[in-house]
Every structure is written in structure tokens, then in C-alpha cells.
Amino acid sequence: MKKALQIALGIVTSVGGYLEIGSVATAVQAGAAFRFQLLWAIALGTLCLIFLVEMSGRLAAVSHHTLIEAVRERFGFPFFSLLLVVVSLVTLAVLASEIGGVSLAIQMATGISYPWWAFVVALLVWLVLWKGTFGIIENGVSLLGLVTIVFLVGAVTLHPSWHQVGAGFLPSLPKDDRAHYWFIAVSILGACITPYLFIFYSAGAVEDNWDESYLGVNRATAALGMTFGGLLSAAVLIAAAMVFPQQGIQIDQVEQIPLMLTVSLGQWGFILFVISLGIACLGAALEIALALAYLMAQGFGWNWGEDEKESNAARFSLAYTVAVVIAAVPIALGVDPLKLTVLTMAITAASLPFTVVPFLFLMNDEEYLGDHTNGWLSNGVVIFSIALAFVLAVVSIPLEIFGS
Amino acid sequence: MHRGDVLRSLLLPAALLVAGCGSSDDAEKELRSIASRAATAHLVTGEWERGAAATPYASSTLRVIAGNLEKDSSSLASLPLPARHRGILGAHLSELSLAVREAGAAVSQGNRPAARNAMQRMDAVARAFIPPVATP
Numbered sequence: 001m002k003k004a005l006q007i008a009l010g011i012v013t014s015v016g017g018y019l020e021i022g023s024v025a026t027a028v029q030a031g032a033a034f035r036f037q038l039l040w041a042i043a044l045g046t047l048c049l050i051f052l053v054e055m056s057g058r059l060a061a062v063s064h065h066t067l068i069e070a071v072r073e074r075f076g077f078p079f080f081s082l083l084l085v086v087v088s089l090v091t092l093a094v095l096a097s098e099i100g101g102v103s104l105a106i107q108m109a110t111g112i113s114y115p116w117w118a119f120v121v122a123l124l125v126w127l128v129l130w131k132g133t134f135g136i137i138e139n140g141v142s143l144l145g146l147v148t149i150v151f152l153v154g155a156v157t158l159h160p161s162w163h164q165v166g167a168g169f170l171p172s173l174p175k176d177d178r179a180h181y182w183f184i185a186v187s188i189l190g191a192c193i194t195p196y197l198f199i200f201y202s203a204g205a206v207e208d209n210w211d212e213s214y215l216g217v218n219r220a221t222a223a224l225g226m227t228f229g230g231l232l233s234a235a236v237l238i239a240a241a242m243v244f245p246q247q248g249i250q251i252d253q254v255e256q257i258p259l260m261l262t263v264s265l266g267q268w269g270f271i272l273f274v275i276s277l278g279i280a281c282l283g284a285a286l287e288i289a290l291a292l293a294y295l296m297a298q299g300f301g302w303n304w305g306e307d308e309k310e311s312n313a314a315r316f317s318l319a320y321t322v323a324v325v326i327a328a329v330p331i332a333l334g335v336d337p338l339k340l341t342v343l344t345m346a347i348t349a350a351s352l353p354f355t356v357v358p359f360l361f362l363m364n365d366e367e368y369l370g371d372h373t374n375g376w377l378s379n380g381v382v383i384f385s386i387a388l389a390f391v392l393a394v395v396s397i398p399l400e401i402f403g404s
Numbered sequence: 405m406h407r408g409d410v411l412r413s414l415l416l417p418a419a420l421l422v423a424g425c426g427s428s429d430d431a432e433k434e435l436r437s438i439a440s441r442a443a444t445a446h447l448v449t450g451e452w453e454r455g456a457a458a459t460p461y462a463s464s465t466l467r468v469i470a471g472n473l474e475k476d477s478s479s480l481a482s483l484p485l486p487a488r489h490r491g492i493l494g495a496h497l498s499e500l501s502l503a504v505r506e507a508g509a510a511v512s513q514g515n516r517p518a519a520r521n522a523m524q525r526m527d528a529v530a531r532a533f534i535p536p537v538a539t540p
Contacts, residue, residue: 107464108458108460108461108464109458109460109461110460111459111460111461111463111464112460112464113464247443247444247447248439248440248443249440249443249444249447250436250437250440252437252440253465253468253472255461255464255465255468256444256465258457258461259444259447259448259451259457262451262456262457263447263451263456266454266455266456267455267456267457267458269456270451270456270457270458270461271458274461
């Protein structure tokens with residue numbers, strides 16, 4: 001019974017972690033520009049994510065090492081330093097996008113421009129991190145994130161052609177605008193396979209004292225949670241594809257996005273969209289800020305833990321405090337959150353080799369995994385993910401120039 | 405007029421224009437973007453009028469769109485279009501921007517008849533946009 005509850009909570013947490021401004025923005029752009037044609041990118045990203053998240057949890061449960069601790073120990077300080085710089089920069093940009101997402105949700109509710117809310121949101125994020133426990137962040141905010149199911153309701157009530165939706169899961173090229181098509185595909189993959197998720201998930205498993213008896217919970221959480229998150233992301237794409245192309249609307253500002261729910265669900269569609277955007281981005285901002293602090297603390301061997309008293313993990317607390325303040329600055333200066341998000345997702349895709357390659361070595365190392373090293377299927381997916389990560393790293397910047 | 409018609413009525417002359425002046429990707433992109441803004445403004449106002457979109461959201465979004473349309477005027481001036489066509493497009497863009505701004509003001513005041521009127525003006529601008537440009 002306890003394990004079933006943990007699986008349920010894990011699934012909810014995964015949904016909260018999956019759906020955030022990056023997945024929403026890229027899915028909406030894909031639906032508006034290419035209707036259902038990019039559903040395959042969400043499916044592919046979700047499949048890779050399921051395997052990589054499961055591996056992060058398995059590593060933590062069996063070895064009691066977080067992903068970062070294991071990388072630091074196995075690959076040494078020079079590689080860790082490189083990973084630290086790349087992942088910190090990318091993750092800070094993602095954190096800025098999430099703060100922008102919450103600020104935009106408040107703007108939609110109040111009419112007051114989002115830059116004014118940036119530091120208010122940053123303060124809220126910091127307060128929850130400072131006062132809250134890991135359980136509150138992991139389960140509380142994620143439970144609230146269930147409101148994002150409204151995207152699924154919105155997509156279904158728009159009565160899409162399920163035949164066309166099904167066809168979208170098979171990759172196909174559009175007649176025009178191919179650079180833009182590939183740019184969005186890369187951005188979707190960047191939004192799905194975000195490094196902070198692995199860092200947060202493996203640190204969470206250690207914070208929750210997982211051991212080998214949790215391997216089943218881990219597998220179920222990764223598979224069901226990420227699938228459900230991917231389903232919601234696909235629902236966003238479908239709803240956007242049903243509303244925007246026939247109105248002739250291109251997505252170039254976040255304020256356009258609620259319209260995909262108001263058309264089918266009226267006033268409740270608007271209210272639930274604003275709440276969903278605010279909560280999903282707040283949940284993501286909390287997880288990302290923690291992931292950045294985990295990255296620093298675990299890499300440098302500081303005391304860490306969200307449940308630790310701040311005085312016992314002062315440098316850990318300082319790390320998320322500084323991250324939140326820095327990330328609020330571009331939003332307060334008026335940087336467009338949608339442009340920042342799409343750019344960030346492409347850069348995330350470019351940084352993937354740094355976070356994906358270590359999985360292949362760590363997950364086949366018996367010193368860490370004992371009898372639980374990767375089988376042929378998991379290794380196949382890691383090798384595919386590494387190949388995909390290198391392709392994305394090479395193409396994302398040129399596509400950013402020509403296709404954004 | 406169906407909301408999608410706003411886009412089509414802008415895109416048709418846009419296509420003719422682009423075809424008539426030696427096709428330019430920049431011009432096509434710019435005109436498509438203006439058409440998208442017009443369609444968004446129309447949809448936001450319509451959704452507010454039927455009570456689906458909240459007033460703060462609708463008014464601030466319309467304000468942003470009007471601002472973007474004003475910025476489009478300056479980018480339109482730099483497009484490689486014949487002066488006469490640029491003048492016609494510029495005049496209609498100004499009207500469109502004004503109609504969007506009036507829609508935003510009407511929404512802020514909760515004035516539904518004025519918002520409806522502004523929507524009609526957006527449509528009228530789009531309709532008036534076709535003949536002078538479509539005529540060779």
C-alpha cells in the first residue's frame with residue numbers, strides 16, 4: 001500500500017516535472033506551425049527520458065550516489081568542471097524561462113506587465129525553498145500541477161481527427177519551412193530531455209533514502225510518470241493544432257497561448273490555463289533551483305539536502321539563492337520569455353552530450369550498480385540517446401540561426 | 405466575417421504584392437506576421453466579448469499587439485516594396501493598429517458595443533486592404 005502511494009506520488013511528481021514553459025511553448029509552436037506533424041518528436045523525447053530517468057533513479061537506489069556525485073567520482077574533476085559550467089549556464093537560462101512563465105501567468109491574471117513580477121516570483125521560489133521541505137516541493141506543488149490535465153480535456157473537446165493525430169507519430173517532412181520544422185523538433189527534444197530532471201530525480205531518490213527495494217517504484221514512476229507527462233505535452237500540441245492554424249495565427253508571444261483553451265472551454269479554459277501555467281512553471285522553477293544547488297554541492301562535496309537546516313548546508317542554500325536572483329534579472333529587464341524559452345530549449349539540446357554520455361559508463365559499472373547494470377535494451381536506448389544528443393548538438397545552433 | 409478571413413484577406417494582397425515585386429522572403433514573413441497579429445487581436449476581442457477571456461488579459465494583450473503593429477510600420481518601411489504599395493500597406497497598418505488600440509481601450513472600459521465596433525473596423529481594414537493592391 002505504501003509503495004502504491006509512492007508510485008502514485010512519483011507519477012504526479014513526474015507530471016509536475018515534465019510539463020513546464022519549455023514543453024508548453026515548443027508544443028504550441030509545433031501545433032500552430034505544423035499541426036500534428038511533430039508529435040513524433042514528443043514521443044521520441046519522452047521515450048529517451050523514461051529510460052534516462054529510470055537509470056538516474058536506479059543508480060541512486062543501488063549505489064546511494066546521486067548522478068552528480070557518481071560523475072564527479074568516476075570521471076574526475078576536469079570533466080565535472082566542464083559539465084558544471086555547461087549545465088549551470090543552460091539550467092540558469094531554463095530557470096529564467098520558468099520565472100518568466102510564472103510572471104506571465106500573473107500578468108494574464110492582473111494585466112500588470114511580467115517584468116514587474118520577476119523578483120516577486122523569485123522571492124516566492126526562494127521562500128518555498130527556504131521554508132519548505134523536500135516533501136512539500138516534491139509532492140505538494142506537483143499535486144497542484146494536476147490541474148494541467150486541463151490540456152488533455154481541451155484537446156479532446158476540440159474533436160481532432162484521431163487518424164491525423166496517429167499519423168503525426170510517424171515522422172514526415174513538411175513541404176515548406178523545413179529549417180523551422182527541424183528547429184522546433186530540436187527544441188521539443190531539448191524541452192523533453194532536460195539535464196535538471198536527472199539531477200533532481202537522482203538527488204530526490206537519495207533524499208528519500210531509496211534502496212534496492214525501490215527499484216520497482218523507480219521503474220513504474222519513470223515509465224508511467226513520464227508517459228503521462230508526454231501525453232499532456234502531446235495534448236498541448238493537439239489543442240494548438242486545432243485552434244491556431246485555422247485562425248491564421250503564428251505563435252510569437254505567450255499571451256496567444258491561452259486562446260487554445262478558451263475556444264473550447266470558455267472562461268474556465270482561461271482560468272485553468274493561467275493556473276496551470278503558473279503552477280507548472282513554479283514547480284519547475286523550484287526543481288531547477290534545487291537541481292542547480294545539488295549540482296554545485298554534490299560536485300564540490302558540500303553538505304546538501306533540502307531537509308537539512310540552512311545552517312548545516314549553508315553553501316547549498318546560498319547556491320539556490322544566488323541562482324534564483326540571477327535568473328530573475330533577464331525577466332525583470334523585459335527579455336521576452338517565449339523567445340528566451342525557445343532559444344534555451346535549443347541550447348539545452350546542444351548541451352545534451354555532457355549529461356547523456358556519462359550514463360553509458362556509469363550504468364555499466366558493477367562497482368556502482370552491482371547486479372543491476374544496464375541490459376541490452378537500456379544500453380541500446382543510451383547509445384541511441386548519445387547519437388541523438390550529438391546530432392542535436394551539431395544541428396541546434398545552425399537551426400537556431402536559420403530556422404528560429 | 406470569420407476570424408480566419410482576416411488572415412486570408414491580408415494574405416491574398418500580400419501574396420499579390422510579393423509576387424508583383426519580385427518575391428521577397430522578408431516581405432512575405434513580415435506580412436504573414438502582421439496578418440497573424442490581426443487574427444490574434446480579433447480572436448482575443450471576440451473571446452473577451454463572449455466572456456471567455458478576462459479583462460486584464462485581453463486589454464494587456466491588445467495593448468501589446470497594437471504596440472507590435474506600430475513597430476511593424478517601421479519594418480514595413482524598410483521592405484523592398486514599390487513606394488505606392490508600401491504607402492497603401494502602411495495606411496492600412498496604421499488603421500489596423502488604431503482599431504486594435506481602440507479594442508483594447510473598449511475592453512478596459514468594459515464597453516462591449518465599442519469592442520464590437522473595433523472588431524468590425526479590424527475586419528473593414530482587412531477588406532479594404534484587398535482592392536487597391538489586388539488591382540494591377
